Amino acid sequence: MKRVAIARGASWEARVSTGAMCARIFERHNETIRVRNPNIGVAKLARIIEATLRLGNRRGFHATSLRDLSKASGVSMGALYSYFDSKAALLSMILGEFMPTVTSILVDVSPEVRSDARRHLAWLIDTHVRLSEAMLPWFVFAFMEAKAFPRAERHIAVETEAQTEGIFADVIRRGVKDGVFAVSDADLAATLIKPLLQDWYLKRGKYRNRGTSIEAYVAAVTEMLAMGLGIQERAQTRVLAS
Amino acid sequence: MKRVAIARGASWEARVSTGAMCARIFERHNETIRVRNPNIGVAKLARIIEATLRLGNRRGFHATSLRDLSKASGVSMGALYSYFDSKAALLSMILGEFMPTVTSILVDVSPEVRSDARRHLAWLIDTHVRLSEAMLPWFVFAFMEAKAFPRAERHIAVETEAQTEGIFADVIRRGVKDGVFAVSDADLAATLIKPLLQDWYLKRGKYRNRGTSIEAYVAAVTEMLAMGLGIQERAQTRVLAS
DNA sequence: AAATTTTGAGCGAGCGCTCGATTTTTTCTG
DNA sequence: CAGAAAAAATCGAGCGCTCGCTCAAAATTT
Numbered sequence: 001m002k003r004v005a006i007a008r009g010a011s012w013e014a015r016v017s018t019g020a021m022c023a024r025i026f027e028r029h030n031e032t033i034r035v036r037n038p039n040i041g042v043a044k045l046a047r048i049i050e051a052t053l054r055l056g057n058r059r060g061f062h063a064t065s066l067r068d069l070s071k072a073s074g075v076s077m078g079a080l081y082s083y084f085d086s087k088a089a090l091l092s093m094i095l096g097e098f099m100p101t102v103t104s105i106l107v108d109v110s111p112e113v114r115s116d117a118r119r120h121l122a123w124l125i126d127t128h129v130r131l132s133e134a135m136l137p138w139f140v141f142a143f144m145e146a147k148a149f150p151r152a153e154r155h156i157a158v159e160t161e162a163q164t165e166g167i168f169a170d171v172i173r174r175g176v177k178d179g180v181f182a183v184s185d186a187d188l189a190a191t192l193i194k195p196l197l198q199d200w201y202l203k204r205g206k207y208r209n210r211g212t213s214i215e216a217y218v219a220a221v222t223e224m225l226a227m228g229l230g231i232q233e234r235a236q237t238r239v240l241a242s
Numbered sequence: 243m244k245r246v247a248i249a250r251g252a253s254w255e256a257r258v259s260t261g262a263m264c265a266r267i268f269e270r271h272n273e274t275i276r277v278r279n280p281n282i283g284v285a286k287l288a289r290i291i292e293a294t295l296r297l298g299n300r301r302g303f304h305a306t307s308l309r310d311l312s313k314a315s316g317v318s319m320g321a322l323y324s325y326f327d328s329k330a331a332l333l334s335m336i337l338g339e340f341m342p343t344v345t346s347i348l349v350d351v352s353p354e355v356r357s358d359a360r361r362h363l364a365w366l367i368d369t370h371v372r373l374s375e376a377m378l379p380w381f382v383f384a385f386m387e388a389k390a391f392p393r394a395e396r397h398i399a400v401e402t403e404a405q406t407e408g409i410f411a412d413v414i415r416r417g418v419k420d421g422v423f424a425v426s427d428a429d430l431a432a433t434l435i436k437p438l439l440q441d442w443y444l445k446r447g448k449y450r451n452r453g454t455s456i457e458a459y460v461a462a463v464t465e466m467l468a469m470g471l472g473i474q475e476r477a478q479t480r481v482l483a484s
Numbered sequence: 485a486a487a488t489t490t491t492g493a494g495c496g497a498g499c500g501c502t503c504g505a506t507t508t509t510t511t512c513t514g
Numbered sequence: 515c516a517g518a519a520a521a522a523a524t525c526g527a528g529c530g531c532t533c534g535c536t537c538a539a540a541a542t543t544t
Contacts, residue, residue, distance in 0.1 A: 037543085037544095040543090065532075065533065065534085066535080067532085077534095078535095081535070081536080086534075086535080087535090
């Protein structure tokens with residue numbers, strides 16, 4: 001039993017490396033990407049996407065020109081367009097791979113853990129923090145670009161963010177039903193969780209300076225949430241609005 | 243005593259109208275604004291800034307061109323430049339008035355309320371939510387533009403955001419000292435508060451659809467925080483990191 | 485030698501911004 | 515208080531520049 005949970009928990013690490021991400025992007029977009037050879041294509045795509053994340057996280061994707069990107073990635077202007085049809089398509093490529101990847105990993109919980117709302121919540125926190133650590137540039141990029149972007153791409157971003165919040169809201173609702181959490185508005189509670197998780201990757205420097213380990217951070221967030229959600233036999237709070 | 247508190251609390255409403263904001267901006271920038279007559283200048287500045295907030299909140303300030311702004315405000319390209327030296331200066335004007343205004347209002351608490359950490363926290367929540375309601379476009383604009391912008395302007399934004407968080411952190415620290423709150427990391431707790439307040443103006447539509455009143459929202463946030471901060475005699479949580 | 489991949493100068497469009505001409509407002513004068 | 519003169523404010527076509535994007539030619543791989 002435990003071995004299954006560990007296998008599940010450990011399995012995502014290989015899937016979220018830049019190489020693995022880019023291999024999937026290359027496959028998924030094989031109709032628009034004009035380069036046929038995967039050995040050439042995946043490697044170059046990785047250079048392009050790495051540079052996009054690096055420059056985008058510094059100045060913002062919008063403010064990054066394709067000439068900058070060409071210089072930083074070492075891929076000529078023309079070659080860039082063998083990998084995407086437009087600048088917006090490049091953004092869509094990145095977000096379109098990143099967001100479903102995160103969601104699929106957060107959804108992939110063992111039935112054993114899932115059966116206990118408190119354990120499930122703790123697992124979600126742990127997994128999310130470790131995932132954001134492993135995919136730091138992607139998380140920062142997605143956060144920075146989620147707003148203020150072409151209606152289509154922006155819609156996906158907002159949608160997926162809502163989905164992630166929904167995963168947390170579901171666990172909380174289940175916990176309330178099972179009597180382990182006492183909280184009136186699960187959606188509001190889920191809204192409260194998100195920034196706690198975001199703090200780890202948005203203020204990475206702060207925690208590095210303080211010498212805070214991942215384990216300590218996860219423990220602190222889990223504990224703070226345990227209080228905030230009024231675990232176990234605490235009284236029910238009043239209902240929001242009505 | 244109470245009259246003083248009420249007078250303080252009620253007094254900010256006039257200061258945050260677009261007209262009042264623009265009058266102060268006009269005064270503060272009288273060296274760069276080439277229009278001398280305040281009757282003409284303030285009125286036109288208001289049209290410019292209203293249009294900037296409207297377009298900026300829709301597409302993002304960066305993506306809004308000065309030609310769009312000229313059309314939307316009814317002020318010609320040339321005339322715009324009688325009010326600011328550059329597009330960046332326009333942004334700086336807006337953020338430079340907005341952010342100190344918010345801070346000054348949140349700091350202006352009566353000594354009576356201030357003396358009780360729990361009441362002080364409740365007052366801060368109430369005031370912040372009502373303020374964000376009164377200045378909705380400004381809050382949304384500042385939130386959208388805080389990241390991904392010219393180093394100088396961005397610095398002010400980050401700085402002021404930290405300042406607001408600091409106000410909350412101070413109250414929490416005082417509450418811990420007085421034994422009314424039990425929380426290990428006041429900064430982390432303050433980080434937790436911010437998104438709860440932001441939800442009101444960032445997802446205004448959600449709460450409008452639900453028919454949630456300001457009073458109900460403030461009550462829900464206050465209650466949720468009361469639990470999260472472990473008010474009164476609850477046990478101390480473990481310390482983050484070490 | 486055929487197919488694939490890369491190259492970068494060049495295109496039109498739209499950007500932030502300017503400035504001489506023009507309109508509007510204020511001040512001066514008989 | 516009318517009307518001229520001065521001052522203030524507005525106008526928008528146009529400047530130089532950079533942007534996203536293209537394509538014929540060159541380099542590389544098969």
